[in-house]
Amino acid sequence: MAELTLIVGHPGxxxxxxxxxxxxxxxxxxxxxxEWMVPLFGHPDPDGKRDVVEGRLIWTATAILRAGGSAILDFGFWGRDERAALAWLAASVGATAHTLHLPVDRVTQTERVARRQRETPELTWQLTQAELDEWRPLLQEPDADELAGRYTLPPPQEGWARWIARRWPTALDGAGREVTPGTRERD
Ligand SMILES: Nc1ncnc2c1ncn2[C@@H]1O[C@H](COP(=O)(O)OP(=O)(O)OP(=O)(O)O)[C@@H](O)[C@H]1O
Ligand SMILES: [Mg+2]
Known part of the structure; x- marks a missing residue:
């Protein structure tokens, strides 16, 4: 069965x-x-282009699911709403979604970030300990329901399709087309 895996975790x-x-x-x-941002632009997030590229990767994943294949989105997905939205999108094309959470303690995280910087500097950028510490509380950890494949967060009033189109311009055809890429309000 077509499955969308959402990889959740901190940097490193x-x-x-x-x-x-x-x-x-x-x-x-x-x-x-x-693997797209740095080779294409030489930077992980030039001028907000990351959301646009991520949107097209979601669009690609949706095409793979529609064709009966499975896809893995290696985005980090700190927001519960992001995961619920993409679980809805997967269901809309007859696929299931699965959240894969990779918890990491602070010390191990610091070691791995440093190791990655040594091993593949061309695919990464320098992160400070202050940034890592500031970001740790921002990840909304999946609960037991979510880990069991039940995405219980209710949809926003505008519906998930429009929400996705604002969060990731270029992710959708149709429902989100009226949202111009690059005009998303920042959270
Ligand atoms: N289970 C593990 N045990 C030991 N080392 C690991 C493990 N998983 C990953 N590493 C090492 O930790 C470093 C970071 O791993 P990886 O690049 O997979 O993390 P990441 O979550 O994708 O990071 P980023 O958010 O920065 O993309 C790499 O050097 C990798 O080899
Ligand atoms: Mg990575």
């Missing part, structure tokens, strides 16, 4: 490592934004 949690292993084991297509 081991998301890409795990996503690669999962892709190799299952044949799912892995979509890792850093």
């Amino acid at each position: 949690a081991g998301k890409t490592t795990r996503a690669k292993a999962l892709a190799a084991a299952t044949g799912a297509v892995r979509l890792t934004p850093d």
Whole structure:
């Protein structure tokens, strides 16, 4: 069955490592934004282009699911709303969604971020300990329901389609088309 895997974790949690292993084991297509942003633009987020590129990766994942394949979005997904929205999108094309959370303690995270910087500097950028510490509370950890595949967050009043189109311009055809890329209000 077509499955969308949403990889959740802090920087350096081991998301890409795990996503690669999962892709190799299952044949799912892995979509890792850093592998697009840095080669395309030389920077992880020039002028807000990351949301636009992520949107097209979601669009690509949706096409894969529609064709009966499986896809892995290696985005980090700190927001519960982001995961619920994409679970809705997967269901809308007859696929299931699965949240894969990779918790990491602070010390291990710091070691892994430093190791990644040494191993693949071309695919990464320098993160400070202050940034890592500031970001840690921002990840909304998935609860037991979500880990069991039940995304219980109710949709926003505007509906998930418009929400997705604002969060990730370029993710959708149709429902989100009236939203111009780059005009999303910042959260
Ligand atoms: N389970 C693990 N045990 C030990 N080392 C690991 C493990 N998973 C990943 N690593 C190492 O930690 C570093 C970071 O891993 P990885 O690039 O997969 O993290 P990431 O979550 O994708 O990071 P980022 O958010 O920065 O993209 C790499 O050097 C990787 O080899
Ligand atoms: Mg990664």
